[in-house]
Amino acid sequence: MGAIMADAWIDIGAADDIPRLRAKKFRLGDETVAVFRTSADEYFALLDRCPHKGGPLSEGIVAGRTVACPLHGWVIALDSGEAVAPDEGCAPTLPLRLVEGRLHLRWP
Amino acid sequence: MNLVVVGNGMAGMRAVEELVALAPGRYRITVFGAEPYTNYNRIALSSVLAGDKSLDDIVINTRAWYEDNGIELITGDAVTKLDPTAKTVTAASGRTISYDKLLLAVGSKPIAPPIPGLHLPGVRAFRDVADVEAMIDAAGHEQRAVVIGGGLLGLEAAWGLKRRGMSVAVVHLMPTLMERQVDAPAGQLLQRDLDSRGIAFFTNGQTEEIYGADRVEGVRLADGRDVPADFVVLAIGIRPNIDLAKQAGLDINRGVVVGDDMRTSDPSIYAVGECIEHNGQTFGLVAPLWEQAKICAARLAGDEAAAYVPQPVFTSLKITGIDVFSVGALTAADTDDDEITLHDAKRGKYKKLVMRGDRVIGAVLYGDVADGTWYVQLMRQGKDVGDIRDRLIFGRTFAEQALGRNEPEMDVAAMPDGEQVCGCNGVTKGKICNTIAAKGLTTLDDVRAHTKASASCGQCTPIVRAILAQAVGGAQSAEKPPAMCGCTALGHDAVRAAIVARGLKTQADARRALGWTNPDGCQKCRPALNYYLLCAWPGEYRDDARSRFVNERVHANIQKDGTYSVVPRMWGGITTPDELRAIADTADKHGIPTVKVTGGQRIDMLGARKDQLPAIWADLNKAGLVSGHAYGKALRTVKTCVGSEWCRFGTQDSTGLGIKIEKMCWGCYTPHKVKLAVSGCPRNCAEATIKDLGVVCVEAGYDIMVGGNGGVTVRVTDKLVRVATEAEVLEYVGAFLQLYREEAHYLERTAPWVERRGLDYLKRLLVDDAENRRRLYERFLYSQQFWQNDPWAERAAGTDAHEYAALETVG
Ligand code: SRM
Ligand SMILES: Cc1cc2nc3c(=O)[nH]c(=O)nc-3n(C[C@H](O)[C@H](O)[C@H](O)COP(=O)(O)OP(=O)(O)OC[C@H]3O[C@@H](n4cnc5c(N)ncnc54)[C@H](O)[C@@H]3O)c2cc1C
Ligand code: SF4
Ligand code: FES
Numbered sequence: 001m002g003a004i005m006a007d008a009w010i011d012i013g014a015a016d017d018i019p020r021l022r023a024k025k026f027r028l029g030d031e032t033v034a035v036f037r038t039s040a041d042e043y044f045a046l047l048d049r050c051p052h053k054g055g056p057l058s059e060g061i062v063a064g065r066t067v068a069c070p071l072h073g074w075v076i077a078l079d080s081g082e083a084v085a086p087d088e089g090c091a092p093t094l095p096l097r098l099v100e101g102r103l104h105l106r107w108p
Numbered sequence: 109m110n111l112v113v114v115g116n117g118m119a120g121m122r123a124v125e126e127l128v129a130l131a132p133g134r135y136r137i138t139v140f141g142a143e144p145y146t147n148y149n150r151i152a153l154s155s156v157l158a159g160d161k162s163l164d165d166i167v168i169n170t171r172a173w174y175e176d177n178g179i180e181l182i183t184g185d186a187v188t189k190l191d192p193t194a195k196t197v198t199a200a201s202g203r204t205i206s207y208d209k210l211l212l213a214v215g216s217k218p219i220a221p222p223i224p225g226l227h228l229p230g231v232r233a234f235r236d237v238a239d240v241e242a243m244i245d246a247a248g249h250e251q252r253a254v255v256i257g258g259g260l261l262g263l264e265a266a267w268g269l270k271r272r273g274m275s276v277a278v279v280h281l282m283p284t285l286m287e288r289q290v291d292a293p294a295g296q297l298l299q300r301d302l303d304s305r306g307i308a309f310f311t312n313g314q315t316e317e318i319y320g321a322d323r324v325e326g327v328r329l330a331d332g333r334d335v336p337a338d339f340v341v342l343a344i345g346i347r348p349n350i351d352l353a354k355q356a357g358l359d360i361n362r363g364v365v366v367g368d369d370m371r372t373s374d375p376s377i378y379a380v381g382e383c384i385e386h387n388g389q390t391f392g393l394v395a396p397l398w399e400q401a402k403i404c405a406a407r408l409a410g411d412e413a414a415a416y417v418p419q420p421v422f423t424s425l426k427i428t429g430i431d432v433f434s435v436g437a438l439t440a441a442d443t444d445d446d447e448i449t450l451h452d453a454k455r456g457k458y459k460k461l462v463m464r465g466d467r468v469i470g471a472v473l474y475g476d477v478a479d480g481t482w483y484v485q486l487m488r489q490g491k492d493v494g495d496i497r498d499r500l501i502f503g504r505t506f507a508e509q510a511l512g513r514n515e516p517e518m519d520v521a522a523m524p525d526g527e528q529v530c531g532c533n534g535v536t537k538g539k540i541c542n543t544i545a546a547k548g549l550t551t552l553d554d555v556r557a558h559t560k561a562s563a564s565c566g567q568c569t570p571i572v573r574a575i576l577a578q579a580v581g582g583a584q585s586a587e588k589p590p591a592m593c594g595c596t597a598l599g600h601d602a603v604r605a606a607i608v609a610r611g612l613k614t615q616a617d618a619r620r621a622l623g624w625t626n627p628d629g630c631q632k633c634r635p636a637l638n639y640y641l642l643c644a645w646p647g648e649y650r651d652d653a654r655s656r657f658v659n660e661r662v663h664a665n666i667q668k669d670g671t672y673s674v675v676p677r678m679w680g681g682i683t684t685p686d687e688l689r690a691i692a693d694t695a696d697k698h699g700i701p702t703v704k705v706t707g708g709q710r711i712d713m714l715g716a717r718k719d720q721l722p723a724i725w726a727d728l729n730k731a732g733l734v735s736g737h738a739y740g741k742a743l744r745t746v747k748t749c750v751g752s753e754w755c756r757f758g759t760q761d762s763t764g765l766g767i768k769i770e771k772m773c774w775g776c777y778t779p780h781k782v783k784l785a786v787s788g789c790p791r792n793c794a795e796a797t798i799k800d801l802g803v804v805c806v807e808a809g810y811d812i813m814v815g816g817n818g819g820v821t822v823r824v825t826d827k828l829v830r831v832a833t834e835a836e837v838l839e840y841v842g843a844f845l846q847l848y849r850e851e852a853h854y855l856e857r858t859a860p861w862v863e864r865r866g867l868d869y870l871k872r873l874l875v876d877d878a879e880n881r882r883r884l885y886e887r888f889l890y891s892q893q894f895w896q897n898d899p900w901a902e903r904a905a906g907t908d909a910h911e912y913a914a915l916e917t918v919g
Contacts, residue, residue: 010919019910021628021654027917039628052248053273056670059658061631068631070658070666075631086162089248105918 009097009104015043016101023058023067028105033094034058035103036078038065044078045096045105051076051089109135111408112197112207114187114352116141118150119381119397120213121169126405128177134409137179138205140197143236144184146171151394151532151564153240154426157268163237190356192374209376209408212353212364216346216382216392225318231340234265243341247272250338254278254327256315258285260425262343263298266307267427269341277308277335279315279327281344289423289434293451294458294474301430301456310335348383348390363390368415370404380404386416394564395421398534422484422531424477424567429821433480433567436487437462437470445469450501459501466494479503481568485527520574529571532564537575544579552576593632595624600636600853607644615641615652629655636854639741642777643849646891653908659739662911663899664721672721673714674700675738676728677774680748680766680786681709690731698724708745708783710736719914725900734898737774741855743845744783746770747795751788751805760805762788765834769803769841775895776888779852779861782845797825800858801844803837806830810837814844814870815862823859826867829875843874843884846891850884 010028018024018037025034025048034048034057042065048058055071065078075084081091095106111127113120116139124137141147148166155161174181182199189198190210198204218233220226230250232242246253247269255266258280270276278285284295285302299309314330318340326336348363359365359373363385370378380400382391391397396418406414422435440447440462450459455475461483462470467490471483482504486493493500499507523529525538543549543559555576556563562572589599596603603622612618615637619629629637634655641649653661664672676691691711695703701715716724725735737744746769749755751762766786773784785796786803796802798818802825804811809832813825828844831837847870852861862870874881903912 012918013916017910019654024910025915027915028919032915033918053668056666059662059666059670061634061655061657063628063630063634064626066630071668073631085164086156086159088244 009106012103012105014101015041015098015103018043021062023060023062025056025058026105028107032056032058033105035096035105036062036067038062038078042078043096043098043103045094046076046078046081046091047094049091050074051081051083051091052087057091109208110206111135111137111209111211112205113137113139113211113213114190114197115211115213115215115381115383116143116145116147116181116183117213117215117381118147118168118394119215119401120211121147122398122401123211123213123378123380123404123408124179125169126402127408128179130405131409133178135209137177139174139179139181140185140187140199141181141183142186143238145237146174146181146183148237149564150236151426153234153237154264154268157240157243157265158271158428159268160428187352190352192356192358192377195376207376209378211404211408212372212377212379212383213381214349214352214383217349218342219345219347220342221315221344223315223317225320225324226342228318228320228324229322230320230324230338231318231342234261234341234343235346243269243339244272246339247274251275252277252337253339253341254335254337255341255343256327257341257343257345258282258309258311259288259343259345260286260423262341263302264426265341265343267302267305269339270305270307274339275306275308277310277337278302279310279313279329279335281312281314283311285309285311286425286432289438290432290472290474291438291460293449294432294434294460294472297453297456297458297474298425298430298432302427346382346392348385350383353379353383361385361388368403368417369407370400370416371407378404378408386418389418393421393423395419395531395534398532402534420484420487422480422567424480424565426565431473431475431477433471433473433477435471435480435484436468438472439470448497448501461501463497466492466497468493468500476503477567478570481529481531481571484531488528520571520578523575529575530559530561530564530568532567533560535559535561540572540575541579544576549576550580592636593630595619595626595629595633596622598622603637604640604644604851607640613641613645613649615655639777639779639854643891647894660741662718662721663735663739663903664716664718665739667714671715671717673712673738674716674721674724674728675706675708675710675712675736676733677736677770678710679770680746680763682748682763682767683710687731687733690728690733694724694727697727700724706738708736708738709747710738710745712738719912722904722909722912726904729898729901729904734774735900740777741780742777742782743770743773743775744781745785746773747783747785747799749786749788749793751786755788757791758788758805759807760788760810762786762794762803762805765803765805765810765837766794768834768838772838772842772889772892773845775897776845776849776892777895778845778849779854780857782848782858784841798822799825800848801825801841803841808832810834812837812840812844815859815867817857817859819857821859823863826862828867828870839881839885840874842888843881844870846884846888847873849888849891 020039023034023036025032032048035045048056050057050069052074055069057067059070060067066075068075074087081093083089097104147168152166185199185201187197187199196204196206232239253269253274253276255262255278258278266276266278284292285299316330317328324340328334350360353360353364364379364383366379366384372379381397403414403416420436425432445464448461457475460472468486473480496507523537527537529537540559540561549555562569591597638652638655659665698720700713704712706712746766748763748766752758782800784801785794785799787794787796788805796804798816802813811830812828814828816825817823
C-alpha cells in the first residue's frame with residue numbers, strides 16, 4: 001500500500017465509462033472499490049464488500065440511491081454505506097469528486 | 109389518583125390499554141419499563157430473528173400513543189424498590205414516585221441452570237430485543253450456534269439462527285422435543301422435519317458445562333458428548349419474576365400470588381402476566397394474559413364483579429412451513445379418557461384428540477393444523493360430539509357433512525358473535541365485524557391494526573380473512589392482492605394486464621403510466637417489469653440488463669467468493685467424448701478449480717473469475733457447447749433416462765424426446781426457472797413427477813404431468829393429459845410454458861401457480877380448448893425465435909465487454 005498517499009486524490013478515469021445504474025470496480029491497494037452511477041448521474045464510491053458476508057456490491061441492482069447485494073439481497077444506501085433496516089451494518093464509503101468529467105477518489 | 113405500572117411489557121400495557129378505554133382520565137398513569145423501548149410484541153421477536161419482520165414492525169404503541177393518552181412513560185429505568193407502607197416505588201435512577209394503586213407486570217426471567225460457564229461472552233438468553241440483537245450480530249460473524257432447550261422458544265431461536273446462516277445444534281434434556289406442548293409422536297415428526305432443514309439434535313442431553321477460555325467454545329453434556337459452539341442460546345424455560353414482590357413482603361410462591369380479582373396480598377397492588385401465580389398456576393403464553401389484563405382493568409375502573417377464569421390455551425410454533433398445534437390435555441390421564449389418533453408418518457401428518465366421554469379435552473396436531481381452532485371451540489363449548497365422533501379426527505368439513513351441513517370450508521356466517529377467533533389477543537367475531545363496519549375496513553392489515561386479531565401468532569389468519577370477506581361482500585374476497593413492491597400499490601396481475609391493455613412498451617413508460625413512486629423502481633419490481641415486458645412484446649422490447657440479477661446479467665452463477673460457475677447445456681443429458689474433452693481442456697487451460705456433475709445431468713465448472721468468462725465461453729463454443737442457462741429464470745434442464753433405446757423396460761424413446769423438447773425450449777425466459785424431464789416408463793428414473801413439466805412414457809403414449817417441484821416444498825405433479833404422439837407432447841409443452849409465461853407472477857414457480865389457478869383451469873385452457881392450445885403454442889414458438897441465440901457466443905464476440913473487463917488498479 002506504500003504507493004498510496006493518504007490524502008491525495010487519485011484520478012480513476014472518465015465518469016462516462018460507468019453506465020447509468022451500474023458500477024465499475026477498481027483495485028486500490030489491498031481493497032476493491034466499487035464506484036456507482038445512479039440514474040440521476042450521481043456517483044458514489046464504496047468498498048466492494050457487503051457488510052453482511054462480504055458480497056460484491058458492484059454486481060448488485062442499483063435503484064435510486066441504493067444497491068441490492070447480489071448474494072443475499074441486503075439493500076445498502078450508496079450515500080452512507082448503511083444497510084437499510086431491518087439489516088444492520090455499513091460498507092465504508094470513500095470520498096469521490098467529479099472534476100471536468102473525470103472521477104477522483106481518495107482514501108477517507 | 110396515581111396508578112403506577114411496573115413493567116412496560118405485553119400484559120401490563122394491555123391492562124393499561126383496556127383501562128384507558130374503559131375509564132379515561134380516572135388515573136394519572138406512570139409506566140416504568142426496564143427496557144429502553146416503548147412496548148413491543150415480544151412474540152414476534154422470533155420473526156425478527158428469522159428475518160421476517162423488522163424491529164419497527166413489532167412496536168405495539170408508539171411514544172405518541174402514550175402522550176396522547178396522558179401516560180408518563182419512563183423507559184430504561186428499572187424499579188428497584190417497592191415500599192407498600194409508604195406506597196412508593198423507587199427506580200434505579202433514584203426517582204421515587206408514590207402511588208394509590210400499583211400494577212406489577214414484570215414478566216419472567218429465563219431460567220439459568222446451575223452450570224459453569226453461563227457468564228462467558230457468547231452465551232445469551234432469548235427474551236428481549238437486546239438478546240435478539242446479540243443473536244443477529246453473532247450470526248453475522250460466528251459459525252456454530254448451540255441452543256440449549258428444545259421447547260417452543262429454543263426451536264424458534266434455532267430456526268432463526270439457521271435462517272441467518274449459522275450451523276445450529278439443539279441440546280434437549282428430554283427424549284422428544286416440545287414435550288410440554290406436544291406428545292411423543294408429534295415431537296418425533298417435528299424433530300425429523302427440523303433435522304431435514306439442517307438443524308442437529310442432541311436429545312437426552314443434560315448440559316454439564318459451557319466451556320471456553322475467553323468466550324464460549326462449546327457445550328459438554330453429562331454423558332460425555334461435546335458440542336463445539338461459538339455462540340450459545342439458553343432457552344430451558346422461564347420463571348416468574350418475583351424479586352420486587354418478595355422484597356416488599358407480598359405473598360409469593362412460584363409467582364406473585366393473586367386472586368380472581370388480580371389483586372396481590374396487598375389490596376392496593378395488582379399483578380398480571382407471567383409474574384403471577386393464580387390458583388397454583390403460572391403462565392407462559394399470551395392468551396391468558398389478555399384475559400387477566402381485561403379483568404385487572406375492569407377492577408381498576410371500579411367493576412367489583414370482574415373475576416378471572418382461566419381458559420384452555422393453545423400453542424403453535426412460529427416456524428414457516430412447520431405446523432404444530434396443541435391445546436388442553438396431551439394424553440389420556442386415566443381410564444375415563446381415550447385417545448383418537450391418525451398417524452401418517454410418511455406424509456408427516458399426525459392428529460390426536462384426547463376425549464373424556466364424548467367431549468374433547470385436548471388436541472395435538474402436526475402437519476395439518478387447519479382444524480385446530482375448531483377443536484378449541486368444541487373444547488371451550490364443552491360440546492357433546494357423540495354424533496360425529498367417528499369423523500371428528502378427519503376435520504370439520506368431513507365431520508359436519510355427517511350432520512347434513514355441507515358447508516364451504518369456512519362457514520363464518522354461522523359462527524356466533526361471541527365466539528373467540530383470535531386466541532392470542534382474545535378477539536371475538538363480533539368485535540371484528542363491528543370494527544370492520546365502524547371503521548370501514550377493507551384489508552386484512554387494517555383489521556389487524558384495529559382489532560389485533562391475527563396480529564400475534566397468525567394462526568387464525570384464514571378465519572379473520574373469511575370474516576372480512578363475508579363482511580365486505582359475500583364470496584368475493586375483499587383482500588386487495590399484495591402490491592408488487594413498495595413502489596406501487598398495484599399487484600402483479602394488475603400490472604401485467606395494464607402492460608398489455610395499455611400498450612406499455614418500456615419500463616419507464618410503465619412506471620410513469622402506472623404511477624410508480626420511485627422513478628428507477630427498486631430491486632424487486634425492476635426484474636419483474638423487465639420480464640413482463642419481454643414476455644408481452646417479443647421482438648420489440650429490449651431486455652434491460654441493469655434490471656436483471658447479476659447471474660442473468662453476466663450469464664453465469666455468482667458464487668459466495670465472487671467467482672462464477674459455468675454450466676454448458678447437455679441436451680437431454682447426452683454428451684460425447686469430444687464435448688467432454690473440450691470441457692476438460694477448457695478447465696485445464698483456464699485453471700478451473702472445481703469440476704462437478706450437477707443434479708441436472710450436466711457439468712459445472714466452478715470458480716472462474718468474471719474476466720475469464722468470455723474466453724472460457726469461446727473455447728466451449730468451439731466444441732459446440734452453449735449456455736445452459738443454469739443462472740436464469742429460464743429453461744434449465746430437460747432430464748431424461750435411457751429409455752427404449754437401451755433400457756429393458758423403456759416404452760418410448762425418452763432420451764430422444766427429451767432432446768427434442770430441450771431444442772425447442774432452450775433460451776426462453778419464464779417467471780421463475782423451469783425444469784423438465786422425460787422418463788421412459790413409470791419407474792420414472794428421470795424424476796419427471798417432481799418437475800415443472802414431466803413426461804412419463806407408457807405403452808399407450810405419453811402422460812403429461814405438470815406443477816411438480818423438488819425444491820424447498822416438494823410437490824408431486826398433477827396429470828394434465830395422456831397423448832399418443834411426440835408431436836402432441838411438443839405442442840402441450842409449448843402451450844403449457846406459454847400459459848405459465850403469460851400468467852404467473854414473477855418468481856412464482858409452476859407448482860404454486862398451478863395450485864393458485866387449479867388443475868381444472870389448466871385443463872380447460874389446455875386440454876378442452878384445442879384452438880387455445882394451438883394459439884399458445886404458436887405464441888411460444890414466435891417468442892422463441894428472438895431468444896435462441898447463445899448468450900455466451902454473443903459475449904465471447906464482444907457484447908457487454910465492459911462487464912467482463914479485468915480489474916483496473918488505481919492509485
Ligand atoms: C449446480 C446445482 C447443484 C449441483 O451441484 O448439482 C444447483 C445449484 C444451485 N441451485 Fe439448485 N442446483 C442444481 C439443481 C437443483 C435441483 C435438481 C434438479 O434440477 O433436478 C433442484 C430441485 C428441483 C427443483 O427445482 O424443483 C434445485 C433446487 C433449487 C432451489 C429451490 C427451488 C424451489 O422452487 O424451491 C433454488 C433456489 C431458487 O431458485 O430460488 C436453487 C438455487 C440454486 C443456486 C442457483 C443458488 C444460488 O442462488 O446461487 C445454486 C447455484 C450454484 C451454481 O452457481 O452453480 N436450486 N436445484 C444444480 C444445477 C443443475 C443444472 O445442471 O442446472
Ligand atoms: C421469543 C419469544 C417468543 C414467544 N412466542 C410466543 C407465542 O408464539 N405465543 C405466545 O402465546 N407467547 C409467546 N411468548 C411468550 C410471551 O411473549 C409472554 O407470555 C408475554 O410477553 C408475557 O407478558 P408479560 O407482560 O407478563 O411480560 P413481558 O412481556 O416480559 O413484560 C415485562 C416487562 O417488564 C419489564 N420489567 C421487568 N422488571 C422490571 C422492573 N423492575 N422495573 C421496570 N420494568 C421491569 C421487562 O423489561 C419487560 O419489558 C414468546 C416469548 C418470547 C421471548
Ligand atoms: S447448490 Fe443448491 S442445495 Fe447446494 S448449497 Fe447451493 S442452493 Fe443449497
Ligand atoms: S453478502 Fe451481501 S447480502 Fe449477504
